[in-house]
Amino acid sequence: MVRKRETKTHELIRRFRYNKSAVFGLILILFLVFLAIFAPFIAPHDPTPSPPELGNSLKPGFWSNESIPGYPLGTDMMGRDILSRIIYGSRISLTVGFIAVGIATALGILIGVAAGYYGGWIDNVLMRITDILFAFPSLLLAIVIVAVIGQGLDKAMIAIGIEYSPQMARVMRGSVLYIKEMEYIEAQKAIGSSNTRIIFRHVLPNSLSPVIVYGTLMMAGAILDAAALGFLGLGAQPPSPEWGAMLSESRFYIVSGSWWAATFPGIAIVIAVLGLNLLGDGLRDILDPRLKE
Amino acid sequence: MKWYIIKRLLQIIPVILGVTIIAFSLIHLAPGDPARTMLGQHATQQEIDQIRAKYGLDKPLYVQYFIWLGNVLHGDLGRSILSHEQVTTEIASRFPNTIELAITAMIFAVLVGVIAGIISATKQYSAADYTVMGVALFGISMPVFWLGIMLMMIFGVFLGWLPIGGRIDLLIPFHRITGLMVLDSIIAGNGTALVSVLLHLILPGIALGTIPMAIIARTTRSSMLEVLRQDFIRTERAKGLSERKVIYKHAIRNAMVPVVTVIGMNFGMLLSGAILTETVFSWPGVGRLVVDSVYARDYPLVIGCILVFALVFVIANLITDLLYTYIDPRIHYD
Numbered sequence: 237m238v239r240k241r242e243t244k245t246h247e248l249i250r251r252f253r254y255n256k257s258a259v260f261g262l263i264l265i266l267f268l269v270f271l272a273i274f275a276p277f278i279a280p281h282d283p284t285p286s287p288p289e290l291g292n293s294l295k296p297g298f299w300s301n302e303s304i305p306g307y308p309l310g311t312d313m314m315g316r317d318i319l320s321r322i323i324y325g326s327r328i329s330l331t332v333g334f335i336a337v338g339i340a341t342a343l344g345i346l347i348g349v350a351a352g353y354y355g356g357w358i359d360n361v362l363m364r365i366t367d368i369l370f371a372f373p374s375l376l377l378a379i380v381i382v383a384v385i386g387q388g389l390d391k392a393m394i395a396i397g398i399e400y401s402p403q404m405a406r407v408m409r410g411s412v413l414y415i416k417e418m419e420y421i422e423a424q425k426a427i428g429s430s431n432t433r434i435i436f437r438h439v440l441p442n443s444l445s446p447v448i449v450y451g452t453l454m455m456a457g458a459i460l461d462a463a464a465l466g467f468l469g470l471g472a473q474p475p476s477p478e479w480g481a482m483l484s485e486s487r488f489y490i491v492s493g494s495w496w497a498a499t500f501p502g503i504a505i506v507i508a509v510l511g512l513n514l515l516g517d518g519l520r521d522i523l524d525p526r527l528k529e
Numbered sequence: 530m531k532w533y534i535i536k537r538l539l540q541i542i543p544v545i546l547g548v549t550i551i552a553f554s555l556i557h558l559a560p561g562d563p564a565r566t567m568l569g570q571h572a573t574q575q576e577i578d579q580i581r582a583k584y585g586l587d588k589p590l591y592v593q594y595f596i597w598l599g600n601v602l603h604g605d606l607g608r609s610i611l612s613h614e615q616v617t618t619e620i621a622s623r624f625p626n627t628i629e630l631a632i633t634a635m636i637f638a639v640l641v642g643v644i645a646g647i648i649s650a651t652k653q654y655s656a657a658d659y660t661v662m663g664v665a666l667f668g669i670s671m672p673v674f675w676l677g678i679m680l681m682m683i684f685g686v687f688l689g690w691l692p693i694g695g696r697i698d699l700l701i702p703f704h705r706i707t708g709l710m711v712l713d714s715i716i717a718g719n720g721t722a723l724v725s726v727l728l729h730l731i732l733p734g735i736a737l738g739t740i741p742m743a744i745i746a747r748t749t750r751s752s753m754l755e756v757l758r759q760d761f762i763r764t765e766r767a768k769g770l771s772e773r774k775v776i777y778k779h780a781i782r783n784a785m786v787p788v789v790t791v792i793g794m795n796f797g798m799l800l801s802g803a804i805l806t807e808t809v810f811s812w813p814g815v816g817r818l819v820v821d822s823v824y825a826r827d828y829p830l831v832i833g834c835i836l837v838f839a840l841v842f843v844i845a846n847l848i849t850d851l852l853y854t855y856i857d858p859r860i861h862y863d
């Protein structure tokens with residue numbers, strides 16, 4: 237029994253290694269995780285020095301003769317090192333992505349399992365509620381929630397978590413409906429296992445694959461939305477080195493030719509989202525061939 | 530088919546009611562006295578008393594909801610706290626701008642996406658295929674607002690080819706008729722205005738259209754590849770039909786079914802993206818309005834925008850569903 241499980245894990249790892257885009261996505265994400273963990277050691281400067289060094293305001297980076305040594309990506313309008321801010325920003329974006337998807341998954345599992353496993357009127361009521369939440373374009377739902385609970389990074393996380401919960405609920409419900417019909421669940425019922433036991437011991441562990449796949453893809457969306465809220469001034473607030481907020485602060489300076497301050501935070505967002513999209517697509521191919529497009 | 534349409538229309542009603550309940554609770558979840566929230570800081574006691582009476586703010590919550598809903602159904606969403614204009618007037622003046630932007634983006638997304646997808650599928654594993662798929666992958670991973678800023682920087686600031694914001698060159702006289710500025714300048718026969726309006730649409734349209742374009746390109750490619758593998762295509766080829774004819778007369782038509790669904794599903798994403806694109810390009814649309822009103826805690830206006838967005842979104846999804854049955858007669862709903 238134990239050996240069999242081992243071979244299955246080995247097989248998954250083998251399939252993962254042959255999936256080039258998944259490996260590439262994982263490398264990108266591990267790179268960002270590394271930056272986030274070791275930010276204080278890697279970043280050459282303080283991301284939010286006080287008082288600001290306004291004398292260094294909007295200096296270009298390594299490509300220009302006017303650059304200041306030690307500031308490879310240039311400085312923003314407050315004279316802060318853009319590279320250091322991007323490195324520290326990876327902490328914010330990864331945290332937001334992780335917590336928002338955590339909230340969405342917790343809510344989604346709760347709603348999805350209740351709806352799928354118990355069926356009947358519970359299913360009907362819960363699915364109508366998700367229908368209503370689906371009537372909002374995704375980012376708008378997050379904005380609506382922010383309008384109620386207020387602005388700021390912590391609130392943006394909650395808003396994005398709620399925004400993605402109906403999707404996770406649908407995924408879980410579909411998965412539970414499929415597993416519920418399996419013979420071993422029927423067997424469990426026949427030997428008198430309680431619903432709680434069946435759900436926790438059998439239904440949940442077997443619906444792990446779609447949660448992992450969609451969770452990864454949702455994390456890409458969550459990071460994008462958090463950056464969008466930061467950009468709109470509804471998420472992380474300055475002087476936080478959040479990538480979206482950085483973009484929003486520096487976009488007005490492109491007119492005077494300072495293109496770097498708005499360009500690099502965007503590239504950081506692209507790397508994070510691209511990495512998660514590639515990893516998610518790859519995991520889908522590996523874990524759940526049924527879901528393959 | 531007729532019954533399916535009726536059934537789908539009926540299904541919308543509880544969803545829309547749910548949306549109004551969420552919108553209504555916004556007034557009550559907002560900090561402060563709802564009457565004051567609706568009227569703003571400078572309201573007199575007399576005005577506040579009037580609103581209290583009108584919305585029955587002393588009555589139980591569910592009674593208040595039905596009174597509010599009645600007012601909404603009569604097109605009365607209250608007044609904006611900031612501008613003191615009717616919320617409906619504010620939204621009506623900005624809605625055409627958002628629609629024009631969304632249509633431009635969709636035209637770009639469908640044209641480029643479908644063509645790129647077809648090229649990709651017919652020349653699978655070629656350099657063109659890899660380029661299209663690479664661009665599409667970046668397309669879905671890019672923040673709309675960043676792409677907008679980059680386009681603005683390159684084509685507006687550095688090259689100076691296109692305007693970086695707004696709807697029209699402010700020096701050009703313009704008369705508003707329908708609010709759709711492309712249409713208005715055509716009706717007025719105003720060529721200068723038309724050119725200026727179209728130039729102002731290009732960058733925001735591309736910025737907003739890129740994500741749907743990427744998704745449409747990917748869907749078109751996989752759908753075309755699937756169709757091209759089918760037996761009837763082999764038969765056509767065996768009949769001696771030219772490859773062009775096989776692809777353009779037979780394959781594309783069959784490959785478009787999933788593409789239409791994807792186009793419809795992306796409409797919601799377009800609305801979300803419009804909020805960001807309008808912010809980047811100082812576009813006076815509903816998307817910008819909703820952000821500004823959240824920022825200013827102008828709740829009547831927030832609620833109005835939410836209702837409009839949700840309504841448009843739900844209707845777009847309905848149309849997608851119906852179009853889907855129309856295009857593919859094999860699909861039957863009971």
